[in-house]
Amino acid sequence: MNRTVAPFDRRLSTVTGAEAIGAYRLLRCSDEGPEPRPGQFYMLAAAERWGGGQDERPYLPRAFSYLRRSGGELEFLLEDVGPGTRRLSELRPGDGLWLLGPLGSGFAAPRDGREPLLVGGGIGIVPLLPLHTSLSPPAEVLLGFRDAGHAAAAALFDGATVCTDDGSEGQHGLVTELLDEHLDDHVEVYACGPPAMLEAVRLMTGERDVPAQLALESGMACGFGACFGCVVPTREGYVRVCVDGPVLEARDLEAVPAH
Amino acid sequence: MNRTVAPFDRRLSTVTGAEAIGAYRLLRCSDEGPEPRPGQFYMLAAAERWGGGQDERPYLPRAFSYLRRSGGELEFLLEDVGPGTRRLSELRPGDGLWLLGPLGSGFAAPRDGREPLLVGGGIGIVPLLPLHTSLSPPAEVLLGFRDAGHAAAAALFDGATVCTDDGSEGQHGLVTELLDEHLDDHVEVYACGPPAMLEAVRLMTGERDVPAQLALESGMACGFGACFGCVVPTREGYVRVCVDGPVLEARDLEAVPAH
Amino acid sequence: MRTDLCGIELEHPVINASGTWDAIAALRTFGDEVLTRFPFAAFVSKTITLEPRQGNPPPRLWETPAGLINSIGLPNKGLAGYLEHDLPVLARLPVPLIVNVMGFTREEVATLVAAVAERDEVAGLELNVSCPNVESGLIMGADPSETAALVERVRPLTSKPLVVKLTPNATDPPAVARAAQDAGADAVSLINTLRGMALHPGTGEPWLGAGTGGVSGPAIRAIALAQVAQVSQSVSIPVIGMGGVESGADAHALMAAGAAAVAVGTASFRDPRAGARIRVELEELARKERVSAGA
Amino acid sequence: MRTDLCGIELEHPVINASGTWDAIAALRTFGDEVLTRFPFAAFVSKTITLEPRQGNPPPRLWETPAGLINSIGLPNKGLAGYLEHDLPVLARLPVPLIVNVMGFTREEVATLVAAVAERDEVAGLELNVSCPNVESGLIMGADPSETAALVERVRPLTSKPLVVKLTPNATDPPAVARAAQDAGADAVSLINTLRGMALHPGTGEPWLGAGTGGVSGPAIRAIALAQVAQVSQSVSIPVIGMGGVESGADAHALMAAGAAAVAVGTASFRDPRAGARIRVELEELARKERVSAGA
């Protein structure tokens, strides 16, 4: 099982650290909860003034993969894309943070002695970090970013190969181009990133018949299977990303939806 | 006219100071607007995160009499009674504050050479301060508070007679009891405070046929006459507190409504 | 973005929602800048009735999450008072005047329409058949045949544009809109407020003096958009969209859903010139759209 | 606060709103604590239909100011799948089970009611005549005679409590409630979601896969309270109130307006145990009320 069962309570945690990592924001908080599995996520909401932002939102909590977990602390990495991530990015040490999780089902071990190949795009690198640190020997890691500002987060990974869309850091190009170079029949791909990247990974690995585990995103309301809002199409019909994923087998998916 | 015409724009001001005065909070902000008249008020809203408080409110701006005005700065005194006043109480120097005003119609000069007698209860002392400083010779000021914590704000006034409900500061009793001692045929009463106090002032001054100007509160949505929400009953029908008041003649009122 | 609203020439498509902006009180509060920097492309006056009304007892307001309930109860000077006192002042506004009227019987509405329409200062009329605070408002505007009968009665009285303001508290607003159109209305406007209620936190008694009121503001925006889209698909006359509009994006969405013009209500309570800001934002969005369409 | 809900014994009056809490997914996520610390006094299952349904294409969610629009589209395993796979698991819950059913014809509803009601695990049934995502839902629940005909058809099939869930997208919910009561319903529940819509900020196309959806959450609370109050005054059978309940105070208000029990929907998305918190807050308010009444 790639799932740690979550405490049946939303719990109030305290922010213990907040800092910029390039264009992203690292958020650290206290947590007494159980050890999560790589690929699992949490629903977060600021304890104070969750709401009243742009367009009177956020109202619902937001989903975030955990980045690191150690010594009673959890870390998240945030990209400010709207009112929820903005509010979370403003949190300071001492502020309260509602936490539900760990949720969903994380990455599975590679099958048949395959070598894990980690492919991350942008903020999608987050769930790959705990996976990366759990693997020994270390896996190959390919990371793509928009530009050098975002690529600063690649420093979280030991020995990752980095590329940027604008060439301002690492190689110039898309991470799927890197993947194309590294894809062979002995690997199992673990990928997370924007929908277009994941869709490309799905198609590339499908063509080469290489297994791939994709950590998906989806608009969520609850994170624990209650609303049926977060579905993606699979060959067996719609499944809920929050309980059946977020990590899903590429070969089961019909497509990676654009949002 | 007891009305300064307001700039036809909600303007973004900057908080320049915020401090506790006993149980109340003093908020200072920059203002390029025109000089208000004592008794006028402003609609305030925090520029950031106005909303998302208790019960997802506040949504609308809130009305506040100005306390002092000098050197391009405005001061307000707040009592934290709900989500709006709480949010405003949290503002810190540098934060943005939306400001509309000065609004409404303030206090009129005493008629027939009468001596002004100022009577304030609780947070209702606020509009009396600019009136007080505008009067020369200084007027008699009677202020009532719940307790010593609230009575700390009496220090804003020179030479006020103070009483508290619990006797922890000044005389023990209600400010209307002080008024009863001071009420004679030569005065004109200027009062602001909770509805029950103002209703008592209205009845006492009515009985003795002493003119009284009451600065009323009322639940407001707009503050500039747009919504017709803030009415109080007068002998001529309902009038809007925000444009026909907040200062109204006691003798015109049917009653001071409880909310 | 010049807009022709069933014959009324507007400089842009953003107007006020009836009952949410009092130009006369604004003149007292803000002075003559109200005339030189008027925030709307037309002025829709608050509902008037045949007889003067005091309106509902206070409290009349309750703030809800992202919204407001009001039980104002249509206070107004009555037809005669309006024509004598308000109309001459409103005639000074730099924009076309649309007068909103409501009657408790068809004959009352007819009297109002006839008397108002004959005044040169008046560019158009809006029929309030949807006010949830007054019994008959609900009934007329919730029922297609009632609406049809009303519009048929008043249509012959004037050639000026007649706008029918629909209630959202109805099973089938598109059917009411079609009935209004078929009976000769020149436009429909929606949505009016949704019936709502709040209790006094202490006593558990209704907070509002009138017991219930109408909900407005961002809280109802998604509901407004759905109804505006549905009605726009059902009629060919112009639709004036409103309900929770706070930004150019909100206005833009209503127009994408089919509205020819957009009215700003509760947002003005936060900012008397919200209409002007929304207009600027809307025109900027429209400009960007033209650019990206390569036009 | 033990509550007798038309024969169903509840330990307290707070239950879940259909479609907003999946006990089976919760068991996977939170483990067996779901059974020992179940947050509701009854479990209302998500609407089931005769045939399995995939539900609507994503996206299915849009966040609004203080609320949510969903266009889930009633995905479910169908009657047979529900009885075979879900019912045995739900039977493990420590609270009475109320099964919510919807059919596209009266006969479908009859089949569902007959098959579900005969199972011992089932304490009561809720008829969804109000889902705004599926055409027929709107029609049945918006019209008193449609509702009456439906309830008359299924009433003889079971002696178990039958709850009719009303739609708020109707001109006259109290009339529909009375029709349900007169046809033999044991309770009514309201409100379901209000029809709503959102556009993609970039493209201006409808955001939701299904075009429109239903609005829930605090944004609709005031509307829910008004309808619950109105319906409670119109019927003598118990009313289950819901719509935007987030706190004990909200639940208390619905009960002051006449509801016998209260359902929590969208609030559970913010906190899976919101129901338990609301119950505690509600009982504290009730206790205070008894104290201040000198009881």
Ligand SMILES: Cc1cc2nc3c(=O)[nH]c(=O)nc-3n(C[C@H](O)[C@H](O)[C@H](O)COP(=O)(O)OP(=O)(O)OC[C@H]3O[C@@H](n4cnc5c(N)ncnc54)[C@H](O)[C@@H]3O)c2cc1C
């Ligand atoms: C399993 C999982 C793990 C994730 N991990 C991370 C992570 O580690 N780090 C991270 O930064 N992010 C992560 N995300 C993404 C994160 O949850 C979103 O960025 C966040 O929810 C955005 O919220 P917001 O309020 O900032 O932006 P929103 O305004 O909600 O915008 C985000 C996107 O949602 C859509 N949108 C816009 N308005 C609305 C609306 N009103 N209602 C619904 N949708 C709207 C648009 O497509 C927009 O681009 C993860 C998501 C999932 C599902």
Ligand SMILES: Cc1cc2nc3c(=O)[nH]c(=O)nc-3n(C[C@H](O)[C@H](O)[C@H](O)COP(=O)(O)OP(=O)(O)OC[C@H]3O[C@@H](n4cnc5c(N)ncnc54)[C@H](O)[C@@H]3O)c2cc1C
């Ligand atoms: C002209 C004028 C001048 C004022 N001057 C001052 C001043 O100088 N200093 C100062 O501190 N205050 C002043 N006030 C009062 C101040 O405006 C209110 O205290 C403030 O609006 C409260 O907002 P809130 O969000 O903090 O509390 P709210 O939650 O709005 O509660 C305030 C009161 O409103 C009612 N209420 C509760 N919930 C709601 C709701 N949902 N919707 C509507 N009403 C509700 C209750 O009676 C409650 O006690 C003035 C008011 C007016 C009209």
Ligand SMILES: Cc1cc2nc3c(=O)[nH]c(=O)nc-3n(C[C@H](O)[C@H](O)[C@H](O)COP(=O)(O)O)c2cc1C
């Ligand atoms: C305080 C208030 C008073 C209103 N008075 C009227 C009125 O007199 N006549 C009318 O047709 N609509 C009236 N309305 C409804 C508005 O015109 C508008 O339809 C509704 O508020 C929705 O728009 P909004 O969400 O932008 O406010 C009033 C609304 C409010 C909030």
Ligand SMILES: Cc1cc2nc3c(=O)[nH]c(=O)nc-3n(C[C@H](O)[C@H](O)[C@H](O)COP(=O)(O)O)c2cc1C
């Ligand atoms: C995501 C979601 C799914 C829902 N599914 C159903 C359903 O299957 N059947 C039903 O009768 N009501 C359904 N509802 C309506 C709720 O039961 C409830 O009536 C409504 O959400 C109002 O309550 P709330 O504001 O507390 O959420 C659903 C609501 C939501 C938000």
Ligand code: FES
């Ligand atoms: S987010 Fe609610 S079911 Fe997945």
Ligand code: FES
């Ligand atoms: S507050 Fe709107 S009219 Fe006075």
